[in-house]
Amino acid sequence: MAYDSFNILKSTAVPLTIENVDTDQIIPARFLKATERVGFGDNLFRDWRYNPDSTPKGDFVLNNPVYKGKILVGGKNFGSGSSREHAAWAIYDYGFRCVVSSFFADIFRNNCLNIGVLPVQVSAGFLEKIFAAIYHDPDTELEVNLPEQTISILSTGDKESFDINSYKKSNMLNGFDDIDYLLNIQSDIEEFAKKLPL
């Protein structure tokens, strides 16, 4: 088992309404110098979260104790830019298990799925409802049900279904990763390689 399995997650959520959040914001490049996967959560959203002298910026949502939980809700086009998996690691290490947005950048989405953070893409309208519900009551809980592929706002009863391919869904439910699968078909891969022109 390569990472925690994911089934049903019920949690309050942290709202980050800004759009086009790129992975340089999620984790700036100067924090990519580790050779192990530890401690990235400390620098999640580093330059939005801390002043240059390392004091917290009061107006950033992660510094507002009212908002907490295992779900991060982001504006449209979340995770654009650099392919650094460190962005997904930082989100995981901080304590998030699910990111919700109306649109995800491809590589970021893949990276999340590969480490056990569930990216949930909802409609723009549903995203607005989630933000509104959280701003109305920060203790609003969301329920992300992976087996049924639904996300609900428990206080309002609003519910929407989301897509995930059946292979990745099974991996997430069981905590398996792609290498487990690939190692099982290694002899097929080696046969395939013999026939390639390059």
Add this chain to the structure above:
Amino acid sequence: MSKTLFDKVWDAHVVHKIEGGPDVLFIDRHLIHEVTSPVAFLGLRNRGIKVLYPERTFATADHNTPTINQHLPVEDPLSANQLKALEQNTAAYGIRHWGLGHNKNGIVHVIGPENGITQPGATIVCGDSHTSTHGAFGAIAFGIGTSEVEMVLSTQCIMQPKAKKMRITINGSLGKGVLPKDVALFIISKLTTSGATGYFVEYAGSVFEQMSMEGRMTVCNLSIEMGARGGMIAPDQTTFDYIQGREFSPKGADWDNVMAYWKTLKTDDDAVFDKELSFDGSEIEPMITYGTNPGMGIGITHEIPDAKQVEGGVATYEKSLGYMGFHEGDQMIGKKIDYVFLGSCTNGRIEDFRAFASLVKGKRKAEDVIVWLVPGSHIVEQQIKEEGLLNILTEAGFTLRQPGCSACLAMNDDKIPAGKYAVSTSNRNFEGRQGPGSRTLLASPLVAAAAAITGKVTDPRTLIQ
């Protein structure tokens, strides 16, 4: 059945199809660097598995290497540690490594093509989003995460669903002073930073057919900045001429065999794309960005648009202009510049230095501007010297640094200070990308040269004889 170029290359590499899931895709060439590989090697050790085909992986140190005094030990202990880890990991697993000081060292997306590693019809991945660069050769090339780096090391495969297909056609001819970088920034400004997400893009039309390989690499490099998985251009005689004779290119009978295959690598006439866009090349001006993502670009003579003219939320737009210290309706021309950066996997090739040198020849660097000229590799650096460009640059008051990613992502000491403005030939103008608080204006090597001479945003066409 009719196929696109992308279909042909992708389908030829599918080892397995999983119903309702991703394809298992075989990877021909794997490029690695010091930042996104160490945790992948750690994964191999934890699982107790080996690298399946070490000869298919090529390593270089580029992201956090210094660009001066490369003969001295790297001062930053964390950077030094990553460089050492790459050296040890590649030695342990028998992977070719062109580390700091090696005569083939350079930016991963510069050294692949210039050594003939990048070839048409290949699948190429790297833990770096600008891997899309290699699509210029008719390869399928894209960036991957570290988990996938581990997959490729251990099994030479990744698992991904096939992307949708988009074709962007630009016919007509480009105007004076308009470079491939402008073409790319123009496309991104039209599509926005997420307009091609979910797609693999093929660039077609006379503008790309007439482009050099360096220009095609610049365009494909920036595909990721509109969200695309990658971009590609059908290989043609320009491509074959570039590759022939390079160290890792096929030789003799192998060359003839592979050429027969490479010549089939083009989209069939009646193949269908999920989306088609076309633009007129003569409409493209020298471009410049004014905001904090690469989609926020305009022709250099234009004014910064009003929030209501652009797609997306007003709050996000205002945050972006606030960060840049700009206002709706501002003219870009005349804005004062503090730094100029020529380099990166986007514009760190010989042609970029030729363009820069052509404009500054016989002029002087502006006194109050700091200019970093960083070649993409030692081979580019050598070429700059051999072609006499270094003399031109030196006479105009510039110095040349040593190769690396440098101020594109500021992992080394090449950081733009907070609040300062940089005209940069790199690929991203995100908040803090070039150093905490830095303000980036993305542009072509000619626009960079014009800024380096005048100290402000200047239309390079006014300086070209």
